Every structure is written in C-alpha cells, then in structure tokens.
Amino acid sequence: MTTLPLTCSAEVLRARETGAPLVALESTIITHGMPWPQNVETARAVEAEVRAAGAVPATMAVIGGRIHAGLDDATLDQLGQAQNVAKLSRADIAACLASGATGATTVAATMICARLAGISVFATGGIGGVHRGAEDSFDISADLLELAQTPVTVVAAGAKAILDLPKTLEVLETHGVPVIAFGQDDFPAFWSRVSGLKAPLRMDSAAEIAAAHRLRCVLGLPGGQLVANPIPVEAEIPRAEIMPHVEAALAEAAAQGIAAKAVTPFLLQRIFERTEGRSLKANIALVLSNARLAAAIAAELAKAS
Numbered sequence: 001m002t003t004l005p006l007t008c009s010a011e012v013l014r015a016r017e018t019g020a021p022l023v024a025l026e027s028t029i030i031t032h033g034m035p036w037p038q039n040v041e042t043a044r045a046v047e048a049e050v051r052a053a054g055a056v057p058a059t060m061a062v063i064g065g066r067i068h069a070g071l072d073d074a075t076l077d078q079l080g081q082a083q084n085v086a087k088l089s090r091a092d093i094a095a096c097l098a099s100g101a102t103g104a105t106t107v108a109a110t111m112i113c114a115r116l117a118g119i120s121v122f123a124t125g126g127i128g129g130v131h132r133g134a135e136d137s138f139d140i141s142a143d144l145l146e147l148a149q150t151p152v153t154v155v156a157a158g159a160k161a162i163l164d165l166p167k168t169l170e171v172l173e174t175h176g177v178p179v180i181a182f183g184q185d186d187f188p189a190f191w192s193r194v195s196g197l198k199a200p201l202r203m204d205s206a207a208e209i210a211a212a213h214r215l216r217c218v219l220g221l222p223g224g225q226l227v228a229n230p231i232p233v234e235a236e237i238p239r240a241e242i243m244p245h246v247e248a249a250l251a252e253a254a255a256q257g258i259a260a261k262a263v264t265p266f267l268l269q270r271i272f273e274r275t276e277g278r279s280l281k282a283n284i285a286l287v288l289s290n291a292r293l294a295a296a297i298a299a300e301l302a303k304a305s
C-alpha cells in the first residue's frame with residue numbers, strides 16, 4: 001500500500017499533538033520569487049515572525065520524494081541556492097513525489113500539503129491569478145481553483161499587480177471563494193494598498209476570519225478563504241509608481257515569448273531590477289505582515305478547537 005509521504009518537523013508534530021497554532025508557509029517564493037540571499041533571509045524572518053506571534057511555522061517543500069512540513073536550516077539554505085528547482089502545483093506534485101525528486105510548492109501545492117498536515121492557515125505574498133491576455137492564452141493560475149476546493153485560509157496581500165485583477169476576482173467569485181479584505185474596503189494589489197476594486201467582503205479582526213473558516217466547515221462548504229491583507233503603509237509602492245514598471249515588464253515578457261510557469265518569476269525579477277530593489281523590500285514587508293495576521297488567525301482557531 002502506498003502511504004502518505006509526509007515528514008513533519010519535531011516542532012510541527014508537537015504543535016499538532018498539543019493543539020498549538022500552526023501556520024503553513026510556501027517555498028516557491030524562496031526558489032522563484034526572490035533572489036538569493038534575500039530569499040533565505042526572508043524565509044527565516046517569516047518563520048521568526050510566526051513564532052513571535054505565538055504560532056509554529058511549517059514551511060512546505062517536496063524534498064527527495066517526500067513532503068516536508070517544517071524545514072531545517074540546512075535544507076532551507078540548499079533550497080534557496082538551488083538552480084532549476086521544480087515549481088510544483090496540483091498537477092505535478094504527485095509526479096514529483098513518485099520520482100523521488102525535489103520541488104518548491106506554490107500556493108496551490110502548499111494548500112494541499114497544509115491540509116494533509118492538518119494545518120488550516122497559510123501565509124504567502126500574493127496568490128497567482130488570471131494573467132493579462134488570458135482571453136487568448138488561457139493562463140489562469142491553479143491557485144484559484146485550489147482555493148475553491150481545499151479548506152485552508154490563505155493570507156496574501158491580494159493578487160500580484162502583474163495580473164488582471166478584475167478577472168481574478170470574477171474567477172474567485174464564480175468558484176465560490178470568499179475574498180476578504182482585511183481592515184479596508186478595497187482589494188489590495190500586492191505592492192500597493194489599493195487596486196481601485198472593492199473587495200467582495202471585509203473583516204476587521206482575526207477572530208471574525210477564524211469564525212468564518214469554522215462556519216464554512218460546519219456548512220460543509222469545500223474550499224478555503226482568501227484574506228487580502230494590504231501591505232503596511234510605510235512599505236507600499238503606490239499604484240501610480242509601480243504600474244509603469246509592471247507594464248514595461250509585461251511588454252518585455254511578451255517580446256521574449258515568456259509563457260506558462262516562467263511568467264510570474266520573470267516579471268518579479270524584471271520589476272525588482274527596474275525598481276532597483278524597492279519591489280523586493282515591499283515584498284518582504286508584506287510577507288512578514290501576512291505571517292503576523294496568519295498567526296493571529298491560527299491562534300483564534302486553536303482557541304476554539
């Protein structure tokens with residue numbers, strides 16, 4: 001019989017046994033979202049932020065054919081410096097496990113791993129969504145469909161501003177995914193606090209978000225929740241400043257024929273270069289802020305269970 005190839009760190013196992021709050025973290029942001037060494041430094045800082053807020057971090061990755069929930073220092077270092085690591089989503093995670101290979105988990109794959117590890121809350125930077133020009137390319141991130149079927153509350157700074165945000169919200173609505181802006185009415189746009197689009201839902205406390213998560217389970221509704229937490233004011237790059245860089249990077253991607261899984265990492269790297277590192281600073285600040293909110297939601301869920 002094939003058994004579940006899941007290895008939890010000692011810390012994660014202890015938290016599961018005692019019912020302590022747990023927060024899942026992803027690894028594609030490390031391998032494809034940020035350059036080395038800031039990627040590894042950020043991964044450690046995010047884990048520290050989760051701990052400081054009283055929860056236990058579980059960074060997910062597939063290492064040597066097993067899902068790992070909670071990575072040790074050496075593994076995190078290796079992953080952060082490795083070249084050509086696979087970017088795993090729902091479609092390829094089982095194939096990666098079957099071949100005994102290593103891969104980084106996207107939002108979709110991290111949600112799958114979190115559910116398997118018994119973790120209900122997950123913090124990331126920004127989810128994937130509907131890409132510009134999707135009416136021709138059909139490029140829609142598997143993250144959206146995962147939110148529709150896997151019961152994990154995902155805290156992100158909205159969807160990345162490289163995407164078609166109105167279409168991203170439409171797809172989430174079609175699939176019954178609650179999109180909850182935290183503490184404001186506007187749907188945040190990753191580097192910027194506002195997108196000019198009203199979020200379908202708004203909540204102002206971690207307790208309310210945890211209560212909605214529990215009620216979805218009670219109602220038997222499949223799928224998770226997207227909590228859209230605006231980037232902290234002091235770290236934001238206003239929309240008018242970032243959008244010209246986004247447009248320029250999109251034009252370069254189109255000219256170079258960048259497609260499929262390579263699009264998001266290419267755009268993030270070019271925007272990093274064009275803003276002379278400012279976009280990365282903002283990205284780090286928003287992930288840390290999301291980690292804090294996710295830990296607060298996990299603490300509320302732990303109280304009630």
Ligand code: PSU
Pocket residue numbers: 026028029032033034105106107108124125126127128129141142143260261262263264268283287
């Ligand atoms: N958040 C970030 N940086 C990232 C990501 C999230 O701050 O790089 C990753 C996540 O793993 C997400 C992926 O699933 O970007 C989206 O990729 P795509 O657009 O190819 O679905």
